[in-house]
Structure formats: C-alpha cells, structure tokens
Amino acid sequence: MGEHETRELEITRMKAVHQYIQALERGDLDAATQVLEAALNDAELDRILAEVEQAYLQEQGLTPMAADAQLVHNLVRDHLPSAFAEETPADAPLTVGEVAARLQADRRVPSTDDEAHRQLLSSTLPLPTWLSLPAIRKLASNIGVAASDRFWRAFRDTAITMGMGRSHSHAQWAAARETRTRRDASADNTKPTSDITPSAEEQRQ
C-alpha cells in the first residue's frame, strides 16, 4: 500500500472512531452499528474501538477497581459521616453548584454535557423552591447554560433528593435545637429571678 493510500486509510479510520465515540456519547446504537460494520473489514479499527470502550468505562468509573473505590467511599460516607467536611448549614438554600457537584460525585454527568456541567459547578445561585422541569429549564435559560434533556432530568432528580435530605437533616437539627433550648430553659429556672429580669434599679435607668 502506497503512502497516500495509507494516509487515506488512516483518515477514514479516524473519522470512523470519531463517529463511534459520538455514537457512544449520544447513545446512538444505529451509528455505533454502522462503525462496527466498517470494523469487520479493518481489524486495526476494531482494536481502536476496543481501546475507546475501555477508556469510556474507565472515565465513567466502571472498572472493577473504580467501582470498589466508590463502594468504599459510599460506605464511609454513610457510616462515618464525621470523616467528611461538615455540610452547609441546613437553613441555607440549595445552590446550583451544590447539585452539580453531587451529580459529578454520583457520576451522572453525560460526557457530552461536561462543558455545561463545568459552568454550573461554580454557580452559587439558589434553586427555585418548586423543582418542576419547566422551572429547571427557566433556571438554565437564566444562567445561559445549554445541556441535554437527559442532563436536566438528572439535575432535577438530584436536586429533589438533596432537598429531601436537607429537609430531613433540618428537621433533626431543629429538634436538637428545641431540646437544647428546653434544657437551657429548665436550667435557667433554677437561677434566682433577679438574674433574668431587670431589677427595679435597672428599670429606672
């Protein structure tokens, strides 16, 4: 095979690999099958496709080692929460950046939306109270970030889950505060009245 033909073959192969990666990222099985048909005539293309699949799995944390690491991380987070940095106070509204960070931790960001996701990570905008899809779309339009429907659906689901978690911890936090207040109040009841009410002299001043 001449140099020109080799170069042509290499370019055709590059295009096919690009088409396969795009198909994988968009979940386009028809386009992926088309490339596999081309690989039937090109063993080197098949080798590259196998490399691409391996890289995709590694990137998504889907190799056995990455999955084990994630499992350990989740177990530690569930059973030893003090090992992790203290979370935002429960009163603070959930922000777009916090939801984006959780999506990343849960590996739910489609790679085609990496760029949009990166922009959201730094956003401190609070989320709307009512997390309907139209409300999320309006928020996206306000921020000026374009991402796939799949991404926004995952974003909304995660925001709702985080919101529920936060309400739960807020309720626990409020209950603990209530208990503390009651305990403090009962301790105060043992003190002389003059300690908590102004004296006649203080009132005159």
Next chain:
Amino acid sequence: MSEISEHDSFVVDADITPQRQQLDAAFEQQRDLLLNGIKAHLWSQGLTRDYTTLTELAEEVLQETAETAYRIADQYDPARPARPWLLAIALNHVRNLRRAHDRDERHLVPVAETPQARAAYRNADGPLSDDTLFDLLVSPVTSSEVDDRFAVEALLTLVRDDDRRVLQMKFVDNISYRELAAALGVSEGAAYTRISRAISRLRTAYMQRITFGQED
C-alpha cells in the same frame, strides 16, 4: 460462563465449521473485550446507574449474543474479525432492552433522543459536517499548502486552550495517537476520545461563530 459452555458441548456434537471454530475462539479469548463493549453501550443507554447491575446485564446480553451468534453462524465470514460482528449482534439485544425499559417505565423519550432525531443529526451536513471538518484539519498534512496551515491555525483559535493543544499536536504537528497518548499521559483510547470531543466542540464553536457573527 455456563451458557457458552452449553454451546460448547453443542458444538462438539455438531459439525464444526470454520465459523463455529472462530466464534468459539472469540468467546474464549475476547470475552472481556466483548463485555467491555456491551457495558459501555448499556451505560450509554442509561439502562442502569449501578455497577453491579451493569455487570449482570452485560453478562445476560453476552449470553443472548452467543445464542444468536451460534444460530446464525453460517452468516459469519471467518476471514473477518469476530468481535465487531458479535458486538453488532449484542447492540441489537441492547436495543431490545432499551425498548422494553421504555415500555415498562412508560418512559417519554425526549425529541432529541428519538432515532429520527439521531439520524437527522448524523445526516446533517450543515455548513461544516464532522467529515468536512476532519478533511480541513488533516489538510496541512495532505496538501502541505501554507494557506491550509493558516486556515487550521485560525480555526483552532475558536476553541479553549486544552482543546487547541491536543488538536494542534494531532493535526498540525501530525503525531500519532500513540504519541499523543504518551504526551498526555493517558491511554490510546482516551486520546481518541479527547480528540473526538475537541472536534465536536470546535464544530459547535464554528457554528456559533457563523450563526451569531464575528463580534460574538
């Protein structure tokens, strides 16, 4: 895998054709590669978000693929690599799983994810299709025209620094993917992925530029 062992015993009893021999070898030697390909596509379809379920689903699909492959073995050309043929069969099973999943979940498929929309995307040439963009990017190497090199350099100013760097290395410096992978400290597959995404972003940036004008 038990299902494949059953096939093996079946194959011993039947006439062992070159097709079946080749398929036996492929299932034995390329099982992990096949599983990787199946897992990647299952994940890409969003059928599960859990690694254990993904592994189980991939094993199921591989078993179904083996059944189909042995049934239609006479259609396989043993002179060709077996993996792409088997993976194409596996993708049919993944497609069926996706349909069943959509039915069960009464899932509403967004317009952008319908097969029609995907086909339209693939076939859309527009002012700059992926193929045209590739031809343009490889032109300094194929034509050695100075103007082509300038055109590519100008085009690359549209993308962010990290994308420009990898595109320059590949298309201006004309290094191989293996060398690119070594330079980036990633696998060869990851290097292909980096280039593919950089090209996609370049195309988007170019389309935005011609849609919204130079001042954008």
